[in-house]
Amino acid sequence: MNKVKLMTLVSFFVSGAAWATTTTTTTTTSPGGAQSYNSAGTTVETTQSSALDTQVPATRTEAGTQSSMANIDTYDTGLREEIVGIIPQVGVVGFVDGSGSRQSRGVAGLGLDLNISPALGTSRDKDYFLGISTGAFYSHMGPSNASFFGDNSGSGGATSANMLLIPADLKVGYNFTPAFRTSLHGGGNVLYRSTANAANTGDAVGSDSLWRLYPNAGADFEWQVGKNVSLIARPDVTFTSGPTVLMGTLGATFIPSI
Structure with missing residues (x-):
């Protein structure tokens, strides 16, 4: 009986130690990107992400387009x-x-x-x-x-x-x-x-x-x-x-x- 109690007590301490060494990762998002921290406050991973990176560049009109369209054959x-x-x-x-x-x-x-x-x-x-x-x-x-x-x-x-x-x-x-x-x-x-x-x-x-x-x-x-x-x-x-x-x-x- 005393042996059972001893084994139970040892198992309890082992489980507590394992729980104490487990880290929790928390992710916070800022305007400049996403940063991840563990429960000890140490930065684990930093990922830069910007909405601008996912945008398709807008189509721009070439400066000379208007003049090209207005280019008339002088000799005609x-x-x-x-x-x-x-x-x-x-x-x-x-x-x-x-x-x-x-x-x-x-x-x-x-x-x-x-x-x-x-x-x-x-x-x-x-x-x-x-x-x-x-x-x-x-x-x-x-x-x-x-x-x-x-x-x-x-x-x-x-x-x-x-x-x-x-x-x-x-x-x-x-x-x-x-x-x-x-x-x-x-x-x-x-x-x-x-x-x-x-x-x-x-x-x-x-x-x-x-x-x-x-x-x-x-x-x-x-x-x-x-x-x-x-x-x-x-x-x-x-x-x-x-x-x-x-x-x-x-x-x-x-x-x-x-």
């Missing part, structure tokens, strides 16, 4: 699509005055081109220009000893002499590249002089104004520099009964969308 809104061209120009006109001296004066004007090729229906037709070229160009000639702009207040000559030139031409051209076109123009130039003998054209001269139509020929060289805008260089020769009238201008062609 310029020379190849031209139906109407409005062309302000400046340049030089050369002529022989009544005394036989070669003169040069400044000239300015506005040209107008009308192209029927885009209306013909095929993309190949857009490589050609076929139409009419007209406009009006003005030069203040002044006396024979005037400046480039026709001014000479000390002269008693034809100080008020002016010239007006109105082209009436056919124009034929070809786009060698989408941004470059070469054309030939020809037909006639209507030439007005407020004082007839201010420029020698081989006609009977006098003090009265004079209107005449003379044949002409020239070329147009055009470079597209932006949407609906191109630059133009335009040499032109007017064939009179006497000395030729030479004109060279530079300008910008504005091509409205039609």
Whole structure:
């Protein structure tokens, strides 16, 4: 009997010792992650976890997307699509005055081109220009000893002499590249002089104004520099009964969308 009690007492102490050595793990969660502790307060395990780690990255719009979508083929809104061209120009006109001296004066004007090729229906037709070229160009000639702009207040000559030139031409051209076109123009130039003998054209001269139509020929060289805008260089020769009238201008062609 005493032996049984002794065995029971030993078993009780052994069980108590085993319970005393058992650790309890407690898990606490913080915003930065989860930490585990045993009953003695010693950290057992630290696991970093963040809600941000489980998120799928948001889709972002590339900075250049908008500009890419707005990227329009410049050359489809310029020379190849031209139906109407409005062309302000400046340049030089050369002529022989009544005394036989070669003169040069400044000239300015506005040209107008009308192209029927885009209306013909095929993309190949857009490589050609076929139409009419007209406009009006003005030069203040002044006396024979005037400046480039026709001014000479000390002269008693034809100080008020002016010239007006109105082209009436056919124009034929070809786009060698989408941004470059070469054309030939020809037909006639209507030439007005407020004082007839201010420029020698081989006609009977006098003090009265004079209107005449003379044949002409020239070329147009055009470079597209932006949407609906191109630059133009335009040499032109007017064939009179006497000395030729030479004109060279530079300008910008504005091509409205039609």
